[in-house]
Amino acid sequence: MQVRIARDIVALVRRDVRPVGYHLAETQLAREIGTSRSPVKAALEYLAELGVVTHDANRGFFLAGDSSSLTDVAEQFASSPDEPLYLSIASDRLAGKLPDEVGEAELMRRYNVARTTLRKVLSRIAREGWIEQGVGHGWRFLGMIDSPDAYDESFVFRQSIEVTGLLSPAFRYDPKHLEEIRAEQQRIVDGGWSTMTAAELFDANSHFHEAVARWSGNRFIYDSVRRINQLRRLVEYSQTTNRKPRKGQAEEHLAMLDAIARADLFGAAALMRSHLDGARRLKSPGAQAFSGGGARTPSRAEGAAGAGRAGRTSRTR
Structure with missing residues (x-):
């Protein structure tokens, strides 16, 4: 700790x-x-x-x-390891080495740890939403982003809820919070993409998406975005070895913040949809299997120009 x-x-x-x-x-x-x-x-x-x-x-x-x-x-x-036992359980589950249901005694033997140590880690995993306690000393793993299909599905889910959140009638953005998020994204664009650690880059990305979800005024959208970010954390750190796309993603975040600030929520929603689709194609190991032969996806500029004409009005606190 x-x-x-x-x-x-x-x-x-x-x-x-x-x-x-x-x-x-x-x-x-x-x-x-x-x-x-x-x-x-x-x-x-x-x-x-x-x-x-x-x-x-x-x-x-x-x-x-x-x-x-x-x-x-x-x-x-x-x-350095975040929490060796946590990482071991995550790694073994992602590799299919742990069954859907496990007992504490089995895990204690496997990882050679005391029950109190194991329970602290299992409680953390439960808070992150990928395991739940069963009867007695049993635990059941829940859905994870543990395959190319699951990773692809996570982006489809994010598109549906994050775009919907931007178009929510209850959407209210906090100007002070927006400027804090903007400053963090601008630092990435200004060179942070090459100097920040993988964890810092991931956290900055999460801060942006969770902020927009919170502004939606919908607790279920916000909770869903937070939970899926926790699941993403397990598999995305290794993808920051190719850092340059992080700069482009931060630039897209800034464009969405600009659209929100100028009261263009339809434009921001179009940018969000395009942003998540681009990230899916870039990151998802199985993305190419789902993208061939279909209709061409409009570019970000085309999407923003087309949607921006709707001129939706944003509200601030």
Whole structure:
């Protein structure tokens, strides 16, 4: 946990481009990361040992260098295991080595861990939505993005709900939140695509899509987007080795934010549909099997121009 939270702190500092000497307040970090102060303090002490932060007994923790100096540390954290047991279970399930239903005793023997350790990891997996507890000490795996077909289906699902969310009568965007998301995407375009870690790039992508889903005003759309992002996380980190497409995707995110800000939700919806279709064709291992011989998909510019003429009005809080 200490290493994981330290990694999250470094990611926040890099995301927000914090300067040297910036005060890292424990309470604020705990709120942003979603944990309590004690593990945050332990993580900050660990970062102090690494020389990333300095500690003043009376004033707290401060950045020893600016965010641009943390690339090596971020890469080091990215290359270290998130949670070995979690990753082992995920890897074995994706490889078909674990059946649909498993018992705790079987998993304890397989991974040579105590029940308390196993249950903590299974609880995390349950929160992410790809396992549920059965009767007694049994657990049942739920649907995952574990094949080319499933990956392709996930994009079709995302197109249906994310486009619908943009056209929801309850859509309300938060201008301050929009500017925060815009700044994060602009940093990727301005060079972050080549320096950010795989985890940071994925998180920035998730922040954008979850923000738009939240603005839909529909709790079910928002919850669905969050859950599918959790499932995507298991299989997408390796795809960031080809980083250049991340820049283009961030540029498309910016175009959608511009459309939302100028009250053109139909245009934003057309861009979202085209964006997800392009990402599906780029990333999905089985995408080409589904794309041959059909009608030509309109380009992003054509889609935006055609849909933008509808002139839908957006509402802000």
